[in-house]
Amino acid sequence: MAVVLVTGARGFVGRPLVRQLLEQGHEVHAVTSAASEADNAVHWHQCDLLDLAQVAELCRQVQARQLVHLAWCAKPGSYWTSPDNLRWVGATLQLLEQFRFQGGDAAVVAGTCAEYDWRTGFMQEAFTPLQPTTVYGRCKRSCSELAGVFSQLHDMPVAWGRIFQAYGPHEAAGRLLPSVIAALSQGQEAHCSHGQQLRDFIHVDDVASALLHLLAARASGAFNIGNGLPQRLAEAVEYVADRLGRANLLRLGSVAVSPEEPPLLVADVRKLKALGWQGRFDLRDGLDDTLAWWQCQG
């Protein structure tokens, strides 16, 4: 049992991650920028992570041994270009410093496949150029470099998990699968591109378990978090449409593909798997789980 501090605990990845930590018997302290909600199992802390004084006080209070840092500006649509990305770089470094100052021992931070140069297709930690073109990608990439410097300077493990195409419960409504599921569930047409793009889909529960695996292993450096399997977008949406009995409403090819959209974007996950991690979901199981969750949302 460890005292674990989790930021972004109410986010897409944070929710299953907190649940898994509780199942493993850890004492979970979770950060929220809004007023705390009642929760018997989790210790909620209200804190603006962009405010150094509040971060210092948070870390002093919690005295965590382990840190999972998921928070970042993540507002759908705007996060690719938001100036807040710059603030989160400094905030991440401040959090690591204060966490360590109060006895912190190992951390894992959420990175993104957007740190890579997407033209290369198959992303390998030790080889693929880190030449992102977006504000989000450039800031996350710089932050991963600086987190590496921090880890080296203080001899504290900091793992950086570059997350690929995550899907599952609580995925933001505007993204591909939720919007297809919503349209079809309401008996409306779902308009998609041709769907031939190959992506590395990973269920969000597996993202969470991979991050916690890195933390428990006291891993350092960058790790791709994906399944390593190239699967067509069309395969995912066709399966969903079939399960909803609405294959007739799926309009593959009705939306043009941007010339910048890479045909293949897949993680080399050998480095992660070498640490003994295995995902629980294949794509169909993961989509069944996701559909079951959406059905409960009514």
Place this chain on the structure above:
Amino acid sequence: MAVVLVTGARGFVGRPLVRQLLEQGHEVHAVTSAASEADNAVHWHQCDLLDLAQVAELCRQVQARQLVHLAWCAKPGSYWTSPDNLRWVGATLQLLEQFRFQGGDAAVVAGTCAEYDWRTGFMQEAFTPLQPTTVYGRCKRSCSELAGVFSQLHDMPVAWGRIFQAYGPHEAAGRLLPSVIAALSQGQEAHCSHGQQLRDFIHVDDVASALLHLLAARASGAFNIGNGLPQRLAEAVEYVADRLGRANLLRLGSVAVSPEEPPLLVADVRKLKALGWQGRFDLRDGLDDTLAWWQCQG
């Protein structure tokens, strides 16, 4: 005439830069972390640049149109590995943000040739890999990337000057030329490596004028700041020894060269010169000026 805010104004580059700004008729506001010294020409402000609240108040008070940001952890010996390098990344971003928020219009920031992969020798902004191995180089390199993101997001020019082998008055005592000058002036032997390494020497007054040139030109992005001329270390120290009449005390070759020390480290300065900048000093004039200054220190 512009209102210009200068950080690191008491440093090696800051001193001549402030003097040049005053000569050009600007209103100069300079930051110091210690108590202000009396100075009729410069407006001194006491501020800890690592403290966001103090930075916000500073920028609110000064309402500068232009910013020259030179401050960084620069303690000789320790700055290559200091954890403070990480803090200065966040501090630089905060300063840029607060400066702009209060009406700031253009900025120039001091970078370093240590951002490059030194194995490549001839450093070109658009081509040479940015793969530094030191803490200092990695943090400056990340900061240059993030300053570029800031500049792009806010459509405000931020020039990043990568400074090469600067020398001149007020250079830190432990560095090559000051230590050779000090030893020879005291009639002691000066121990050096073989001195065949080729370096890009630039007088600190020329560094200052280059930075101000970038600022006035509203330049954006990275610019090498050097003379572009490969000159042997031995050439510099032999000239100094001759002028001091102590050539007999110079011991070239008595110190081993580290295998990691690059044989050639020279800037491509075409990008800077294309903006119309020219240096004032060749190596001999610059060394004469430096020696004259040391003699006045008695």
